[in-house]
Amino acid sequence: MQLTIITDLNKCVGCKSCQVSCKEHNTAGAFGTVPDHDPYTEPDGMWWNRIVGMESGEYPNASVLYLPKACMHCYDAPCVPVCPTGASYKREDNGVVLVDYDSCIGCQLCMWACPYGVREFDEHEGVVKKCTMCIDRIEDDTLPDIERQPACVQSCPTHARTFGDLEDPESEVAKLVAQRQGFTLLPELGARPAVHYLPRRQAPVILDESEVLRIMEERY
Amino acid sequence: MRPTLPLLLMTVLQGLSGGLMISFGVLWWLVPSALPTLDILLWSAFLIAAIGGVASLFHMHKPKAGRYILRRLRTSWLSREALTTGIYVPALGVLVILPHLVPKIPLEYYGLGIVFTGVLGLVAMYVTAMLYATIPAMRSWHTRLTVIAMMLVGIVSGMAVAEGILAVAHVPGAGGRDFHIALLVGIAVLAGIKWMQYRHFLEARQSLRTATGTGMPAAPYRLIDSGTTKLPYRTQTQVGPELAPRRRQMLYVMMGLTLIVVPMALQIFPLQPAELGIRWTSAAIVMVCGAFVERWLFFADVTHSSRVWFGDELKRASSVSSNRVSPDFVRRFRHQDGL
Numbered sequence A: 001m002q003l004t005i006i007t008d009l010n011k012c013v014g015c016k017s018c019q020v021s022c023k024e025h026n027t028a029g030a031f032g033t034v035p036d037h038d039p040y041t042e043p044d045g046m047w048w049n050r051i052v053g054m055e056s057g058e059y060p061n062a063s064v065l066y067l068p069k070a071c072m073h074c075y076d077a078p079c080v081p082v083c084p085t086g087a088s089y090k091r092e093d094n095g096v097v098l099v100d101y102d103s104c105i106g107c108q109l110c111m112w113a114c115p116y117g118v119r120e121f122d123e124h125e126g127v128v129k130k131c132t133m134c135i136d137r138i139e140d141d142t143l144p145d146i147e148r149q150p151a152c153v154q155s156c157p158t159h160a161r162t163f164g165d166l167e168d169p170e171s172e173v174a175k176l177v178a179q180r181q182g183f184t185l186l187p188e189l190g191a192r193p194a195v196h197y198l199p200r201r202q203a204p205v206i207l208d209e210s211e212v213l214r215i216m217e218e219r220y
Numbered sequence B: 001m002r003p004t005l006p007l008l009l010m011t012v013l014q015g016l017s018g019g020l021m022i023s024f025g026v027l028w029w030l031v032p033s034a035l036p037t038l039d040i041l042l043w044s045a046f047l048i049a050a051i052g053g054v055a056s057l058f059h060m061h062k063p064k065a066g067r068y069i070l071r072r073l074r075t076s077w078l079s080r081e082a083l084t085t086g087i088y089v090p091a092l093g094v095l096v097i098l099p100h101l102v103p104k105i106p107l108e109y110y111g112l113g114i115v116f117t118g119v120l121g122l123v124a125m126y127v128t129a130m131l132y133a134t135i136p137a138m139r140s141w142h143t144r145l146t147v148i149a150m151m152l153v154g155i156v157s158g159m160a161v162a163e164g165i166l167a168v169a170h171v172p173g174a175g176g177r178d179f180h181i182a183l184l185v186g187i188a189v190l191a192g193i194k195w196m197q198y199r200h201f202l203e204a205r206q207s208l209r210t211a212t213g214t215g216m217p218a219a220p221y222r223l224i225d226s227g228t229t230k231l232p233y234r235t236q237t238q239v240g241p242e243l244a245p246r247r248r249q250m251l252y253v254m255m256g257l258t259l260i261v262v263p264m265a266l267q268i269f270p271l272q273p274a275e276l277g278i279r280w281t282s283a284a285i286v287m288v289c290g291a292f293v294e295r296w297l298f299f300a301d302v303t304h305s306s307r308v309w310f311g312d313e314l315k316r317a318s319s320v321s322s323n324r325v326s327p328d329f330v331r332r333f334r335h336q337d338g339l
């Protein structure tokens, strides 16, 4: 089993609801608190999920692209073997990459090793933290089914994010990746991320009735 | 990334100690009669390594968990570094105090101890360098050059410091001509390697652009929002603000001068015995400064793959927006209206 989150880049509108709900859940949640000791004067604290905004093309043919970026829960996670204490590990049963704060020494080598820059250093506790795929929600069987998914997935207003098991061919995420040419970031670095993105489609061709009639007239 | 003081101290001093230890071994082999004089080198190597070792404790943010550090010996170069350096420093300590505890120690056994500790020093330096060279995400470090450069800086600075210490101890040139020539050759090779490494850093920096981070086909992509990430990237230390071009240039020049040019100049010119001591001591001091500048740049000028999403690339002003009315536009407008 390899749990993953797929983001459809056609649907993401960059609202940052997933970014904020991640922070909200993980600040209040039981697994690991995101430290923001002074959130009003220093809003740029720790975020486990950041939405990157890109502008593409040149005026007047320009558009924007939003890329939600959190831990990719890589198959060959480079952050795991470099960790000297075994604090970073990949779970065999569901493929989620986690950090054991009790054995982390805060050397930050895993932050260097992660190609995606999604690990963050908690200066207050002296340990490295990152997206847990909301493992505390997924595994909490006292929660209603709808809540047993990552906070970011649940909060996405456009349903751009889908959660599931990438290795189950019947799962929605596996089908989306297969049918829509899901891709991963920086594949050349060999981390084999589990998190995929669905590429943007071409803008649809807009034809109005008069245009259709004109073409019909011209050709037939 | 801006290196912390403990990180700088532990990497530079470990190399320096290894270089001094190797110098001690070579000098002992070249001039066995000089052993009592050379003792000071061994002491220096030990003290320097011990300071580096203490600095490494401050590099851990949670030393309490340090007891788990050898758990991942099979995969983690940092675990291996803790092990190899952890063996090297005590071995060096034993080599330092053994002659005082056992005055009549047979020379061949002592020689074996020197070879063993020298090899340990080399292995520790190699393992430390591999820690950096085996991280594919660190585009500037992921090359053999990292290992060669790091080990050479350690060995060559150790040799220069060995000559400097012997000069201070009023036995300049105790190492003899061969050792001195080996040092000059070492500095020259180091110059070449550092030049190649500089080129590699440049290439790594230039090959990563914002456009490559999206997985999209080639197009002019520009980062407009790096996801609430702001300078100085406090929580994401793998990036850090990019060096301003002029500052980078100045630091590289300073490194070239202190690590290569000045020590070489001080060592190479024909010497009057009277000024030998002062020149070699100065060369050693300048070179140690050079080693620190080199290491600071090694960390501060590194390019991490995630830089594509951080975007402290220089902002380009829009080429289309302007407060001025374009003369071209006015001309076209007049033409259209028949004005």
Ligand code: SF4
Pocket: A070, A071, A072, A073, A074, A077, A078, A079, A080, A097, A113, A114, A115, A116, A117, A118, A119, A130, A191
């Ligand atoms: S994205 Fe980074 S932190 Fe997450 S598993 Fe991959 S290498 Fe590790």
Ligand code: SF4
Pocket: A082, A083, A084, A085, A086, A087, A088, A099, A103, A104, A105, A106, A107, A108, A109, A110, A111, A127, A128
């Ligand atoms: S910072 Fe913690 S999790 Fe990361 S490599 Fe060091 S010990 Fe492991």
Ligand code: SF4
Pocket: A007, A011, A012, A013, A014, A015, A016, A017, A018, A019, A051, A066, A068, A152, A155, A156, A157, A158, A159, A160, A161
């Ligand atoms: S919540 Fe959904 S639409 Fe909003 S930024 Fe996140 S993925 Fe995009």
